[in-house]
């Protein structure tokens with residue numbers, strides 16, 4: 318029988334708000350025991366640094382290039398992750414020997430699937446040295462080398478979770494992550510990886526975040542309070558939904574720069590926030606039309622589930638389509654930790670040489686494994 322391993326997954330997503338950590342015991346197949354999770358927010362200085370890194374990274378033409386101060390940012394990001402791992406272990410009363418492997422996502426600073434170019438800053442060997450734990454990192458590269466779009470990678474973890482969906486939940490159930498960007502996973506009737514159908518579905522919170530920050534200096538619309546005071550501006554919604562991304566072409570994954578917030582002054586702060594919350598929900602429904610079957614239940618994870626206006630807009634649109642929207646917690650999962658859990662699971666799959674991606678997830682030619690191992694010297 319294949320053994321279980323303990324892993325910590327680390328996710329610094331496109332919202333660039335902080336580091337999610339999760340502890341998982343798994344065989345990298347269908348056995349998954351979810352453990353505790355933790356979150357370490359970035360301070361304003363770091364968030365500003367990652368934003369500058371996105372601009373600097375536009376110069377990159379080959380994924381190993383680190384123009385300007387990107388190498389320094391990579392080191393700072395890695396050390397922030399090492400500190401987060403140490404504080405997580407300290408809280409759990411564990412030492413590094415209790416963990417077999419870390420799954421390290423790093424920070425995406427550039428994603429151009431059409432040019433087979435995806436760049437995550439994050440120094441795996443440095444993280445292994447700092448923590449004393451083996452690290453699997455750079456999990457998107459091998460997929461791209463085999464014709465995939467390098468994202469999304471979470472679907473194979475959704476497939477493992479789908480094996481344990483609660484009774485009474487109407488199928489098909491589709492996982493939706495509403496992070497900076499949103500993405501969908503249809504796991505198929507049997508929850509088998511070969512039946513997976515997954516792709517990015519549109520802007521998640523990133524437009525709302527940028528809109529709120531430009532007007533108020535705050536990082537996001539906490540509790541959807543600003544959006545709740547506004548109204549939907551249909552002409553603005555139409556402009557977003559007319560994007561060729563929604564017309565069923567071949568793009569399965571998005572970059573932060575693929576959608577931009579409205580120009581300041583185009584509409585009021587409140588109407589902008591409300592309209593963008595509607596766009597987030599409408600984009601999911603629109604992209605959901607390309608799944609093999611219509612969703613009956615949408616299981617929402619990611620920070621967007623904490624924005625009641627996004628959730629209300631989504632629930633209303635889903636109801637018109639005969640479906641229900643529930644937060645991941647209502648299905649027994651942790652909607653905040655799911656991506657970090659996935660990175661722990663993927664790291665174990667990588668060690669096992671199991672595929673991370675499939676034709677139905679990233680468009681890769683055939684199922685491929687991925688990730689690079691940086692061994693710790695213990």
Ligand SMILES: Nc1ncnc2c1ncn2[C@@H]1O[C@H](COP(=O)(O)OP(=O)(O)OP(=O)(O)O)[C@@H](O)[C@H]1O
Pocket residue numbers: 328329330331332333334494495496497498499521522523525526536537538539540541618619620621623624625656
């Ligand atoms: N209490 C809240 N009220 C409203 N919105 C919230 C709340 N908490 C988090 N969010 C939103 O969720 C975002 C963070 O979501 P999440 O951590 O899932 O994104 P991510 O993992 O960085 O992105 P991705 O999944 O695209 O990589 C925040 O930037 C904010 O927009």
Ligand SMILES: CC(=O)N[C@H]1[C@@H]2OC[C@@H](O2)[C@@H](O)[C@@H]1O[C@H](C)C(=O)O
Pocket residue numbers: 330331425428435467468469470471472494496497498499500517570571656
């Ligand atoms: C290139 C990149 O970092 N993509 C992210 C982003 O954030 C959400 C969506 O776009 C998803 O495709 C992906 O992250 C998740 C964790 C994934 O790969 O499954």
